[in-house]
Amino acid sequence: MVPAFHLSLPVADVDAAAAFYAERLGAQRRRSGPDWADLSLYGHQLSLHAVDGYVADPTTCVVDGDAVPVRHHGVVLDLEAWQALVDRLRAAGEPFLVAPHSRFVGEPGEQHTFFLRDPSGNALEVKAFPGGTWR
Numbered sequence: 410m411v412p413a414f415h416l417s418l419p420v421a422d423v424d425a426a427a428a429f430y431a432e433r434l435g436a437q438r439r440r441s442g443p444d445w446a447d448l449s450l451y452g453h454q455l456s457l458h459a460v461d462g463y464v465a466d467p468t469t470c471v472v473d474g475d476a477v478p479v480r481h482h483g484v485v486l487d488l489e490a491w492q493a494l495v496d497r498l499r500a501a502g503e504p505f506l507v508a509p510h511s512r513f514v515g516e517p518g519e520q521h522t523f524f525l526r527d528p529s530g531n532a533l534e535v536k537a538f539p540g541g542t543w544r
Contacts, residue, residue: 414453416482419460420529426457429527433503434494434535451484465530473512478524478532491521491537498525506532 420426427446430436436448436455444459469476486494495509507524522536 411452415456416453417456417458418482418527418529418531419463420457420527420531421460421463422528423457423459425528426531430455430457433498433501433525434533451486453484463529465526465532467530475507475512477507477534481524481532481534483534483536486535486537488521488537488539491535494535495523 418426423441423444423446427438427441427448430448430450431438434450436450439447439449439454441447446457448455448457466478466480468479470479471477498505503525505523506526507522509521509523511519511521513519518538520536520538522534524532524534526532
């Protein structure tokens with residue numbers, strides 16, 4: 410078995426957040442209740458929990474010239490899957506918080522990256538590394 414990561418996120422609206430992760434990012438819905446939902450996001454378990462009055466932390470820091478949300482979660486894809494997702498999001502008119510681009514070009518850790526916000530304002534980074542691995 411390949412280990413999977415579990416992440417639990419607060420959201421303002423479980424249905425809107427679950428729809429975003431399923432429709433925009435390709436997550437598969439699993440179990441759910443009135444105030445929570447579990448999804449499989451690229452094989453990792455993402456749990457969404459409704460929190461009344463939830464507001465995401467807007468704090469950013471500069472990384473390679475971009476204002477990057479300090480509090481964010483994400484996924485590392487292979488370059489082909491990353492580009493396919495970029496194309497799908499653009500076709501759907503999804504706004505990027507940080508547009509798809511390459512950073513640290515020619516340095517260790519070179520990567521293709523973009524950021525989005527889910528309907529509750531949680532920041533999500535999706536990245537790919539040349540050669541297919543970050544390790």
